[in-house]
């Protein structure tokens with residue numbers, strides 16, 4: 087039998103962003119979620135993460151801008167693909183952009199700073215689910231595009247870790263096969 091204390095982890099799954107709708111967290115709940123998610127392991131206490139909130143008109147404008155940039159990069163982009171770019175940000179009522187802000191002068195390796203920022207993103211997924219919402223971590227080309235980073239107000243040493251889409255699931259999220267303990271875990275012995 088699974089240990090009930092681990093229910094949140096054992097139930098964890100993503101809800102595809104197109105299945106996320108209103109309502110999203112209210113402002114007080116969102117603040118609580120983010121405050122809890124910031125409690126990550128952080129080598130050197132560098133706080134190498136930032137969160138930008140995309141909601142309402144700002145979220146729609148972001149989607150439109152990304153669609154415009156996609157067409158600019160590829161003028162032959164089909165209308166269907168352009169619309170898909172834009173609609174990606176129209177489903178979930180809330181998108182949190184988690185970024186890593188890397189301190190290149192620190193002795194803490196960049197990888198560790200990225201992992202710490204990744205923990206924030208994962209905490210947001212778990213926390214959103216614990217509050218009864220659904221969430222999905224998406225990246226896509228936009229996460230790796232410097233013009234998108236600039237649009238979000240990021241300087242050279244900051245990059246997107248993920249777009250965390252959060253909302254109310256319109257249906258039960260699909261389950262997938264999970265890694266099996268026996269395939270993954272082994273005892274090391276000298």
Ligand SMILES: Cc1cc2nc3c(=O)[nH]c(=O)nc-3n(C[C@H](O)[C@H](O)[C@H](O)COP(=O)(O)O)c2cc1C
Pocket residue numbers: 098099100101222223224225226247248262
């Ligand atoms: C760093 C990262 C980036 C991801 N980017 C995408 C993405 O762009 N598109 C996508 O369909 N899934 C992406 N995923 C996977 C989904 O977030 C999700 O994990 C997947 O749909 C499987 O669902 P599960 O979380 O329930 O296992 C990403 C996951 C991670 C950790």
